[in-house]
Amino acid sequence: MAEIAVVYHSEHHGNTKKLLEGIAADYPIDLFDVKDADIGGLSKYRAVGFASGIYMGSFHESLLDYIKREPKLPKQAFLIYTSGSGNEKYGSGFASTLKGSGVKVLGIYNCRGFDTYGPWKLMGGISKGHPSSEDIKNGVKFLRRILPQGK
Numbered sequence: 112m113a114e115i116a117v118v119y120h121s122e123h124h125g126n127t128k129k130l131l132e133g134i135a136a137d138y139p140i141d142l143f144d145v146k147d148a149d150i151g152g153l154s155k156y157r158a159v160g161f162a163s164g165i166y167m168g169s170f171h172e173s174l175l176d177y178i179k180r181e182p183k184l185p186k187q188a189f190l191i192y193t194s195g196s197g198n199e200k201y202g203s204g205f206a207s208t209l210k211g212s213g214v215k216v217l218g219i220y221n222c223r224g225f226d227t228y229g230p231w232k233l234m235g236g237i238s239k240g241h242p243s244s245e246d247i248k249n250g251v252k253f254l255r256r257i258l259p260q261g262k
């Protein structure tokens with residue numbers, strides 16, 4: 112078992128899952144698809160991340176539902192998301208919800224993710240090639256900064 116868990120939702124092109132699996136190759140994290148995540152299963156972790164694509168401006172609602180039902184959240188959390196636009200503000204609503212539950216939000220990491228939703232499909236999509244290997248490296252750096260290993 113790793114010290115850090117990440118509960119995620121990734122449905123459009125698997126972008127968020129690809130990013131997380133790339134990060135997990137260099138920084139130990141246990142990954143749980145929110146569909147399969149046990150309620151009560153996070154209490155043994157030092158910190159938890161919540162990760163998602165952005166759908167209509169928000170993290171996927173299944174993650175919000177999860178934190179409402181999960182009574183034993185670790186006291187420290189972080190957020191990771193991928194979005195077509197790369198907008199830096201998408202994490203703030205989810206972060207406020209976590210803070211309202213008494214959880215400290217250590218940081219938010221985001222990168223672009225290939226997006227063929229709606230009109231973008233006609234143009235062949237936007238943010239092609241993302242998450243890239245650079246995006247994955249930056250994700251690893253982010254985790255090493257907010258949660259140094261062995262400390």
Ligand SMILES: Cc1cc2nc3c(=O)[nH]c(=O)nc-3n(C[C@H](O)[C@H](O)[C@H](O)COP(=O)(O)O)c2cc1C
Pocket residue numbers: 120121122123124125126127128163164165166167168169193194195196197198223224225226227228
């Ligand atoms: C239904 C839907 C709505 C989306 N809404 C947004 C949005 O509001 N802003 C944005 O930047 N990207 C938006 N996107 C693009 C996704 O956030 C992006 O492709 C993300 O990387 C998908 O992650 P996933 O492959 O892990 O599901 C949307 C995609 C879909 C399918």
